[in-house]
Amino acid sequence: MDTVEIARWQFGTTTVYHFMMVPLTLGLGMVVAILNLMWVRTGKEEYLRMTKFWGKLYLINFIMGVATGLVQEFQFGMAWSEYSRFVGDVFGAPLAMEGLLAFFVESTFLGLWIFGWKKLKPAIHALCLLAAVAASWLSAFFIVIANSWMQHPVGYDIVDGRPILNDVMAVLTNNTAIVAIIHTLFGSVAVAGSFLLGIAWYKLWKRRSQGIDTVDENGYVVVGDSGKGAQDKKDYAVWFRSLRIGILIGVIGFLGTAFSGHAQAQLMIHQQPLKMAAAEAACHDGTAFSVLTLSDPSARNCSNVDTIFEIPGLLSFLAHDNFHTDVKGINTLQPEYEHMYGTNLGDEPQYGDRAGEDIHYVPLMIVTYWGFRLMITFGGLAALACALAWWLTRKGTVPQSKWLMRLAVFGILAPFGANVTGWVFTEMGRQPFVVAPNPDLPLGQRIYMFTEAAVSPNVSAGELLFSLISLVLIYAVLMVVEVFLIARYVRTGVVASMPELVTPDKDDDDTNDPDSHKNDDVLAFAY
């Protein structure tokens, strides 16, 4: 493998991995922040329990997002120094804005929230979490701004062949970024929805299988109370409310991603027509959306592509809101690209050994085609599961079926799958460009860069392999640890984060002890 390939594998694996944590951080964070505010407002204990339980899972996941995000900030310079030099004048700015305006707020206020129980007034304490979560959404916005500039560069002049920022507002309001951030945030909400749904379903199922909750002759729930610590009626409220919130935001997330995804497709067909054509494996101009197309897995051209089944008109609807305007296919687009941007890489030094190679304008179709379809399938499955879950739980609890419970738990993975395949599609579909040309501009003003020119010229394959292998190994181990911890906390339930529910509070026992005031100083939370 040459350095470009290893560097791409590294960027791909570390980014996909990072983006397993991020949507859950964004979506679940907002849920916990709202639950915490609800508790402050209503004083109802079930909201406190929900805040503590989901807050703990949020933190277990959050730290992994933070830790893996560090790699993202550094690896542009480490592995992609030519890219960093080329785009730095524009691309560095949103990353630095993220640090200065979002990342500091997020980390500082989260620290205040974690350790601030009983130290801060409840309302201030809840607002600290809201500030942290809002900052994480802002941080996502800046990252999408940076990414969208690679898809659709705007707001620059060309000086000495490099893009130089001349209009920061154009970059911050890039239409590609606006639809992408909406899509990303709704996608994150969908992830949180399935997460709540799956876990709450399991907990309700467990209450039923332990005989705490039963159903009457009409199938309506009879909420039980074991009379012990955390197995009370409030515990039922915790899980059933979590389930309902999960269903609600799961549906909202799906609808939001569907509409914003439609808007994205309409921009994409215009801004990156070859990406759309490759997503469809559409060789000829046409109106049909492919349902099943088969090809040689390594296909980058149309000689070996068979469309088995397609829906006429649907692609035109996605792209142009009607059923008859042709969407350009690969056979039309590829010669246009070759005409505009050349057929072979240049002989500039940054191409290294790759100088003069053929340029493949069609991305790996098997990835774009299936990435696009899997994203839609996973998203649709998650939404369907939400609707089904709502129907099955309309009488107040979940069915006793173990099989359905397992389905609900594994369903947690579906929106994660949609997020991952969606990003893989959009990033792989950008190839062979790392910065794709903006067709809105006259040809002479378009800036673009081939991925083959972006890698660090001085970094050896050995160095790249070292980091790729060590990162993948550590990530794999940490994934196991994270899932293990989450499973442990889920099985233990609310008491895991509120042991006072089952262990008698020492304060009560020691009321006659003159030293009992010391207990007031004990931290409400400690690592």
Add this chain to the structure above:
Amino acid sequence: MFEEFVGQPGLPTLWFLVVGVLLIGYIVLDGFDLGVGMLMGRIFSRNEKERRLLLNTIGPVWDGNEVWLVTGGAAIFAAFPMWYAALFSALYIPLTLILLALILRAVSIEYRGKLTGPRWEPRWNAIMSVASFFIAFLIGAALAITTTGLPLNDNADRVGGPFAWLTVPAVIGGLGMVGFSLVHGLAFLALKTDGEVRHRARTMMVRILPVALLPMVAWAVWLQVIGATPLSLTLLVIAAAAALASWIFAIRGREGIAFTAIAGFAVFGALSIFMAAYPNVLPTTMADGTTLTIANASSSPYTLKIMTIVAAIGLPVLFLYQGWTYWVFRKRLSAEHIPEAHRITELSEHPNAG
């Protein structure tokens, strides 16, 4: 005294200082929490209770402190893309190790207390202290390299292979950061804890300070040999005075002043180093190579102007809310403040668990 600024471009100089503020902020803030991390090893801590006490002194603030490094890196990217590209690719191996250590350290802080078990905490303790050491050493080495230089060709790309960075100044800088972090961590513990740990921290700080700060002083002196100016020398003298003051006040048991003074040592020492390097940001050691300076490595004036506005909003507010965090968590901690360990294993087997 400020003649080195004459004839230099204004905005890049301003951003050299902003990057300096962010990196120095990182050295000072993460300095003590890396130190506390190292001290969670066997050299200082005697038992689990003490380790938890140590960890909880930095618990609320460590993540905010680490962001200074991340933002420092991003600010270098935005303001000096040529510096970012050349330095980060040249230091590929040490930066990879830093990332691995930062990842493991972050996770160990958060996950250590999430379970209890005969192997769970000891393992995370070991990761915490070893990772803290490597981060301090390698950050110190990387910063030393960017002030003393690397073999860079005319494209400012490193030549000489993956270990070209492993030089005498890199080792001095690495030891400098490790030594400073240990002293600063001990000063922090003396200030933030009570009881036996407080006493032990102060005693150990007094004992190791004269030796532990030497490598950082050596690094600063090395830079004076390369490019001393009246300003950088003055800053170095102030730094040395602060170190001496810290030592004296530590001996007298004035922990607050000792801590502030040791932070002052790092601030003025690092400023002295950066000002001696100025206007270079990454010199080459090759005759026909390209030395990166604030002028040839910086972004366009427009980008710098935009980023100046962002920093002018972000940084003052940051000082306010991070200051507030330290105020909220200003109380000294002692072993009695630490609640029972989170025995989730027992809780999950508790008959009354939900």
